[in-house]
Amino acid sequence: MSNAISKSQNKEVTVKNIEEFISVSKVITPEEKDLILNDFNDTYAEYSKERTLVDIFEEQVKKTPNNVAVLFDNIEITYKELNERANSLAMILRENRISSDDIIAIISERSINMIVGIIASLKAGAAYLPIDSEYPENRINYILKNSNAKAILIQEKFKEKVNQEIFMYDLDDENLYKYKNDNLNKVSNGSNLAYVIYTSGTTGNPKGVMIEHNSIINYVLYAKEQYLNEENLYMPLYTSISFDLTITSIFTPLISGNTIVIYKEKEIDLLMKKVFQFEKNSVIKVTPAHLSLLKEIPNVNKNIRKIIVGGEELKESLAKEISAMFDNKIDIINEYGPTEATVGCITHKYDSTKQYDNTVLIGKPINNFKIYIVDNGNNMLPIGEIGEICISGNGLARGYLNNDKLTEEKFINNPYEKGQKMYKTGDLARWLSDGSIQYLGRIDDQVKIRGYRIELSEIDTEIRKIKDIKDVAIIARENNLGENEINAYIISEDSTILKKVKEQLKLTLPEYMIPQKFMLIDAFPLTPNGKIDKKALFEIKEENEINYVAPNNPLEEEIVDLWREMLDIDVIGIDDNFLEVGGHSLIATKIVYKINEIYNVDLSLVEFFTDGLTVRNLSNILEEKLFASISEEELESMLNEIE
Known part of the structure; x- marks a missing residue:
């Protein structure tokens, strides 16, 4: 159960009464049900579900062959050049028996060849699997084995992290790009996989989310219309490709004749300065954590037209401050969507004249998505009542890779539309009277840290593997900066255990999943009904x-x-x-x-x-x-x- 606290009018949603809100069925009137189903969810938009990302990209190449597709380290590559390099690599992959629904892993620093590798994988008919090169070796190899990846497109310096038999292509080998460069025959359609992204899992291991071409096309066509609806715009790519925020930054420019600006810097201060100061960047996608850094950066580019914010709750105070920096003439768009709903499925444009309730609304469903707010029995709730967000529509994932049980648990039959699936997010929200949605926290122990989705149970599992651990409690809390942080409370008779835990977690978990604070305690404080008293835990000071x-x-x-x-x-x-x-x-x-x-x-x-x-x-x-x-x-x- 989550410890998040949110406020909604006169109701306070706390750990104690979350279950009360969603387990006691509130009767919805026929009029309200009709309003939600046929008005709030009136999102139909025409597009071909048979097409692939490759189809749309190649059409764009024909339209704008000489436009700059990618800018990296003062090197420009046109759409025609990018397409030809991808064709050459794709032909090599195809001749090595890579085909539709196979999976190709990509382990690379941000570069032009990384983008070539992604497009080549899709042209070969495969799905690409982005793996952060900074991940610990154990995590990289688990993902490779679990996904049954057929090949890896990788930079030479990362090959030593791979400890299993799998064919590897060096992305920086120029010979890969000197083969046949004509477009390949089509072997995929809209129902084939486009990519697989691994997110934190409740069992102690990450889980792979499978996204099909028709799902990502639904999103990027909407993003093109809303974010990049003209040519000669620049959009930065500066985060790990294992984070689905990058889907927006890669594919939206490439299907609209615009330019991806790739940043190689790892130092976050220099990186964010370059992103926000480069005068050509006009549309930027960020997490709230990145956006908060904008307040400290001098000489910010005032040509930025749109900032899309995703990954975490957007606080009204932050949106207000950033909007004022641009004289309230910039569009700040709050985008909500789990990885299972292909990046984004609900959006809201911040209104500087509007009074929000602490956090900016997540807004209304985008094209071809339908949203339901339900109780524990999946019954629709009336407007204003708090329940779980459930998502249906063309943008849903196929499910979890090699995990049918979890897929069946999370992707259930949609009781409100025959033949469709409905994804249970675990997020709490309520409808407002104008058809907007207000996000109110989590039902479970999933949290967002710097935009990354984390299952606390995965951290718990890793710590319990360590010798001499008697018990563990992993809890997320909001610090005095308004940001989520993870605390680990450990019971052990070994006085040096905290050092051992920190060292072990560095070998198994990404940096963003390692708790910010560790506390060695004698026993957990308990509530009168025998549950761990989280409030009392928060009062324990780190030694x-x-x-x-x-x-x-x-x-x-x-x-x-x-x-x-x-x-x-x-x-x-x-x-x-x-x-x-x-x-x-x-x-x-x-x-x-x-x-x-x-x-x-x-x-x-x-x-x-x-x-x-x-x-x-x-x-x-x-x-x-x-x-x-x-x-x-x-x-x-x-x-x-x-x-």
Whole structure:
């Protein structure tokens, strides 16, 4: 059960009464049912379900062969050139018996050849499987084995992470792109797989979501119409391709004659500066965590027309602040959709003149999607009543790869439309009277961290595998910055267990899934009915494993105060390691921005992570930078004062 707290008019949705809201059936009138089914869900839009992404891309190549398809590191590649390179690689794949519904994994840093690999996989008839090159080796190999991938398109430096027999093609081998470059004969249709993306799973392992061509086409045609409805627009690609946010950033430009701008930078501060300062970027898709960094970036490109926000709840305060930066002349679009509903299925354009209830509405269903708010018995609820979001329509996933049981559990027969499936999201929401939807949290223990969907039970399972663990509780909470963080409460007689747990999780989980805080406790506090008391757990303070060392001077005191604010920790010693007390790249970026603003220095994120992971070390770096910035006249004046 989720610990998320949301407010809706005079009702407060808490752990205690979520079940009450969705288990007690509220009778819906025939008039309201008709309104929801035939008005709120009147989303029909004509498109061919037999076509594939390849069909639409190749049509665009014919229309705009000389338009720039991809810009990367000052290198441009046209639609014609991109198509020819993809054709060459696809022919090689096809001749090696790759065909429809086979799966090709892609393990690569962001690059032009990564895009070529994606398109080539589709042209060969296969589905592409994006795997983050930063994933731990164990996770990469689990995904490869579970998916039964037939081949990998990979960069040479990542081959050592693969420990199983599977054919690998080096994406940077230019010989792959010198073969036959004509369009291939079609072997796929709209019902074949286009891609598989793995998300966090409840069983302790990630699960693969299968998306067909007709589903992704439904989404990208809508996105083209709403986000990129003209040519010569630029859209940045800067996140991991294992995150389905990138579907928007890759395919929407490529079916509309526009340009993908690929960023290779890994340092989030430099990356986000480049994304938001490049004057040609006109449409940008972000998570709220990325959007919050925009407030700290100088010289922001004011040519940005649209910002699409997805992955997490969009707070009204953040939307209001960003909108004001652009004189309320920018479109901020809140896009909701689980991976199982092909990126996005509900959208809402933020209105700066409107008063929201803490978070921006997720809005109304997009083309060819139908949304139902239901109780535990899948009965439709009246307008204003809180229930579970269920999704139906052309954009649904085929199901979970090699997991029929979970597919049957989550993709049930739609009781309101014969012959259709309905996906049970686990998300809570309610209809408003105008047909908009207000998101209100989760029913279960799934959370979003920096846009990534995480099942807390997967973390729980990994920790329980470690020797000398007696019990574990993994809980998400909202910190004082309004962001979700994960806390791990561990019972063990081994006083060094926290260090062992952290080391083991680095080998098995992506960085974003590792809890920000770990606490070793003697026993779990319980409620009167015997359940774990989450509120009491939150009040337990994290004990630093290093002995506390107090600040020695005003500069260290100021840095400690900044860390306390950003990390939401009461006590921080000057020798405590930033990463050990819950820090991560986005928090580090905010700290670096603040330090540069306050002290008028040029501290980089690389310097922070290389030499500044303790307050003591960071203070030393700042002292050097501050001293170096003093002019000879100022230094002479200071020395005279001392004399």
